[in-house]
Amino acid sequence: MTTPLYLTPRLEDRLASLLDDPDFLHRLTHALGSPLNIVLPDQIAENVERFRAVHDRHRLSGTVYYAHKANRSSALVRRLADTPAHIDIASLGELQHALGSGFSPDRIMATGPKNPELLWLAARTGVSVNLDSVDELHLLADLVTRHRLPKARVLIRLSDFESSGTTVLTKRSRFGTPVGRIGMFLDALEKHRDSTELTGVAYHLDTIGLAEKATALEGCVRVMRECAARGFRPRAVDIGGGFGVDYLADGAQWEAYTSELTNAVLGKRPPLTWQGHGYGLRSEAGTLRGALGLYPAHRPVSGPRYLDELLSQSSASLGRPLATLLLENLHDLHVEPGRALVDQCGAVLARVLEVRDTPEGECVVRLEMNASDVSLEEHGVLMDPVLVRRPGAPSTAGTNPTGAYLIGNLCLEADFITRRMVFLPHRPEVGDLLAFANTAGYFMDFSADHALHQPIARKVAAYRTAGTWDWCLDENYWPISRTEESR
Amino acid sequence: MxxxxxxxxxxxxxxxxxxxxxxxxxxxxxxxxxxxxxxxxSVKDRAAWNMLQPHLERGGADRTVVELSSGNTAKALAVLAAMHGLPFKSVTNRMKVPEIKDLLLLLGAEIEELPGQAECLDPTNTEDPLTKIHQLLSADTASYVHTDQYYNExxxxxxxxxxxxxxxxxxxxxxxxxxxxxxxxxxxxxxxxxxxxxxxxxxxxxxxxxxxxxxxxxxxxxxxxxxxxxxxxxxxxxxxxxxxxxxxxxxxxxxxxxxxxxxxxxxxxxxxxxxxxxxxxxxxxxxxxxxxxxxxxxxxxxxxxxxxxxxxxRRPARPNSLASLTDTDLAAAVSIDTPAAQRWIEETRPLVVDLRGSFAFDALHIPGSVNIVDEVFAELLHGGMPFGRNQPVLLACPVGEQSAKYAALLTRMGHGDVRSLTGGVVAWRDAGAPLVRD
Structure with a gap:
């Protein structure tokens, strides 16, 4: 076999310690079946502190909102309710879940597409509403008036910010109101002064580009000025999420892998993927075209560090660092990390059902799960699973690294867990587990379904007591006597 | 010659x-x-001129010259296009060299920076922005001259x-x-x-x-x-x-x-x-x-x-800089909280200096204060004391951190009565003290 091209996941202590306990993991899957989702509630509390530390470093007031959509787990939300964090919900179900998990309404914000039921429950309980459009404002104000609800706290979500100097192009968003139409929005808010109170302005851009976000943040500061001039008293600038996660332990592996993928697409080495799939790259007369449709899995500047970097950018038109600008204008800074807040917060386990070699000499590993149970591929994240051998398995001494294709339990040609060849340090055997680490953000339960009557993974919360791992079903977790720090 | x-x-x-x-x-x-x-x-002058020439000979009047470049090719094309009265647009992933960016703007070029990669991947979107730009340019040859440096023989x-x-x-x-x-x-x-x-x-x-x-x-x-x-x-x-x-x-x-x-x-x-x-x-x-x-x-x-x-x-250290402050200097600085500051202002009428940026000062400030932005204030202090040593001064910044440092520096420089507002303008606001926009 050619040199193995590993993409080793980055594991911090807690997650590494969990994956280093094969007896525990095999007992769990033996009892609860495969696939199995594990979440680590104590990790999310630690992550909240890391984001808050960035606020502290820049002397900024404001709040970390967890973007609930990243994971449906109750344990994570309940553990979070026991921290200073707030929560950002994007559906009626998520709002009910947050309220039922211990978040008081003043710690909840509704964003994204909203139906009238969500707007009513938000206004009824006093949850902030991040307004997408003037139409949504009218709808909300109408509900407040007709049902004699308390004044609704609202933020305006903006889009299409204008840059100065160079034109910073940005992909069009289906959300938010163009910043150029802010006057009209404020007219409408003036009309609804009896039923709404403007508390802030917001944006969320789906990009990893700092320049675009800096442009938007600066735009928000200007809009805050305009709001004040019109007699409103908003306090907060909400800059959304998109801070990213560093998935891989070793940048050199990522560089080697992507270089080799390029060579494979150009036909200069044997394929690294099923049927030469190029992840968006293609060869046209020997020249590489297209774009690598992959998440940049090695991202040292991600999560809290990315936020820090953004706040340290200089405003192009106002000439001050963005953090200084927020601070001296007395604005609060709200952030809404999803993926970055559940970094290192869980893993998906799957049992190996079959290992065979094709006539072409390729190793195929069939797992008791399917592609929707761990949607790494759908989100373009390339990261190796961790091989957890079954207790009592023979020693691996003398065995060689193996490149294998991972296939799922659906009777469907396309059911590949990933279309790339995954390199494992040893050839797996029936009964071993593959642990897909760091998958709590979007990869765990976002897309899972019951196709072919296959089971959806159960979810458990794991926590350490007195140095050993313990667990309970996700729905039975409450942050009392189950957290690491006994209180 | x-x-x-x-x-x-x-x-x-x-x-x-x-x-x-x-x-x-x-x-x-x-x-x-x-x-x-x-x-x-740069070396790009040769290529830029050779690529642009045929379009000029063919009469490229009113067409915008476009190139995917964030550096020397853009620079050369910007000069050549400007000489011939044509608009020039540079499309780039990111302007990584700020000096070139400013120079291009000075030459009258327009710069478009392409969007960054999506944080949430849309796997159906495998066309890169560059390919889209290519399609746009080749579909509209009446308006654009695309010099296409990466493909042009x-x-x-x-x-x-x-x-x-x-x-x-x-x-x-x-x-x-x-x-x-x-x-x-x-x-x-x-x-x-x-x-x-x-x-x-x-x-x-x-x-x-x-x-x-x-x-x-x-x-x-x-x-x-x-x-x-x-x-x-x-x-x-x-x-x-x-x-x-x-x-x-x-x-x-x-x-x-x-x-x-x-x-x-x-x-x-x-x-x-x-x-x-x-x-x-x-x-x-x-x-x-x-x-x-x-x-x-x-x-x-x-x-x-x-x-x-x-x-x-490396540059020589400049006199009277914040970096030179010792812990003893910092400990010697006087800070007062909002109620005490309000009384002091009432009784003594100190000069109130707001160190925040002008945009922020313009929006809201302490009544009667003057705005000397921190960067400007630092420059002034390199030269010496910007007001009399006996003129009482209250310094205010966002949270009272910078003002404390400047108070320490001024004290070390020999000022007799400089005080820092504890907790800054944020604490002033939170205490309900008046802020005006006048």
Missing amino acids: KYDSITEVIGDTPLVRIAPEIHGLDNIDLYAKLEMLNPFG RNIEAHRNSTGPEIIKDLGGHAPDYFIAAVGTAGSSTGCARALRAHDPDTSVVGLVAHKSDFIPGIRNIDEVHEVGLFDPGTYDTIESVSADEAIDGMLTLVRRCGMLAGPTGGAAYFGAVRHLRAVDAQLTDRRTAVFIVCDRVESYMSYVHKRRPELL
Whole structure:
């Protein structure tokens, strides 16, 4: 076999310690079946502190909102309710879940597409509403008036910010109101002064580009000025999420892998993927075209560090660092990390059902799960699973690294867990587990379904007591006597 | 030398020998082809002019010249387009060199920065923004002239017909044994290689690329070169990579010891050339010649150097700076909270200095305060005390941190009654004290 091209996941202590306990993991899957989702509630509390530390470093007031959509787990939300964090919900179900998990309404914000039921429950309980459009404002104000609800706290979500100097192009968003139409929005808010109170302005851009976000943040500061001039008293600038996660332990592996993928697409080495799939790259007369449709899995500047970097950018038109600008204008800074807040917060386990070699000499590993149970591929994240051998398995001494294709339990040609060849340090055997680490953000339960009557993974919360791992079903977790720090 | 147009000055650049005691090679004469002496400052002047000319001859009136470039090609095209009354637009992933960005704006160019990659991947969207721009440009040839430097044969031709032959002429009708060039669009390396090999098929061509995680202006990394239409691996006998640090080291040798004010790209070429030749040199018994290209000048890369090697731009410490404060100085500063400050203002009428930015001051401030933005205040203090030593002063900043430092500094400088507002304007607001916009 050619040199193995590993993409080793980055594991911090807690997650590494969990994956280093094969007896525990095999007992769990033996009892609860495969696939199995594990979440680590104590990790999310630690992550909240890391984001808050960035606020502290820049002397900024404001709040970390967890973007609930990243994971449906109750344990994570309940553990979070026991921290200073707030929560950002994007559906009626998520709002009910947050309220039922211990978040008081003043710690909840509704964003994204909203139906009238969500707007009513938000206004009824006093949850902030991040307004997408003037139409949504009218709808909300109408509900407040007709049902004699308390004044609704609202933020305006903006889009299409204008840059100065160079034109910073940005992909069009289906959300938010163009910043150029802010006057009209404020007219409408003036009309609804009896039923709404403007508390802030917001944006969320789906990009990893700092320049675009800096442009938007600066735009928000200007809009805050305009709001004040019109007699409103908003306090907060909400800059959304998109801070990213560093998935891989070793940048050199990522560089080697992507270089080799390029060579494979150009036909200069044997394929690294099923049927030469190029992840968006293609060869046209020997020249590489297209774009690598992959998440940049090695991202040292991600999560809290990315936020820090953004706040340290200089405003192009106002000439001050963005953090200084927020601070001296007395604005609060709200952030809404999803993926970055559940970094290192869980893993998906799957049992190996079959290992065979094709006539072409390729190793195929069939797992008791399917592609929707761990949607790494759908989100373009390339990261190796961790091989957890079954207790009592023979020693691996003398065995060689193996490149294998991972296939799922659906009777469907396309059911590949990933279309790339995954390199494992040893050839797996029936009964071993593959642990897909760091998958709590979007990869765990976002897309899972019951196709072919296959089971959806159960979810458990794991926590350490007195140095050993313990667990309970996700729905039975409450942050009392189950957290690491006994209180 | 008299010319009718600046465009006639493009090309015919000097070939200058690097002194052997600098490069340390025993058997090789190393020459630098000083492309930085082209009128607009770089090797790209030749390609830009050669690519644009046919459009001008065909009468490209009113069409916008467009190129995907964030560097020297954009610069040269911006000058040439402006000279001929055409608008120029540069489309770029990211302007990584701020000096070039400002220069392009000064030249009247328009810059469009492409959007960053999505945080949430949409796997159905595999078309890169560049491909979309290509489609847009080729669909609308009436409005745009796309010079297309990464695919345009005229980019190569410029060097095959001028740069390469100039080298042969200057070496007394011989092609060098080794030719070393950084690979950006592959235009200069391919063009020169063709001319040199046509004269002497034994010329060995070394292509230099950047380390994958590094950024060297004007050089592509080993993956990115495959996206270049003009790039053909067969052009090069070897392809080697250079790190940003090595490029700066090479640049330092050229600027400090050779009197060649080369930028990091030229530095990379020098470093890569010497590294490659040193291994060859040891085996040689007869004399050989080698040529590398110095692509452009150093002046545009000050912020690049500042970011990567700040120690190279050391400056003497200035008097009265915050950095010089000791813990004892800080402990000696007087701070007062909002109620006490309000009483003091009422009784003594101190000068209230708000150190925040003007945008923030303009929005809301303490009644009667004056705004001296912290950066300006720091500048003033380098020169000395900006007000009388007995004039009571209250300093305010956002949270009381900076004002405490400046209070300490002023106290050390001998001021008699300077106080810092504890908790800053934020605490003032939270205490319900008045803020005005007047």
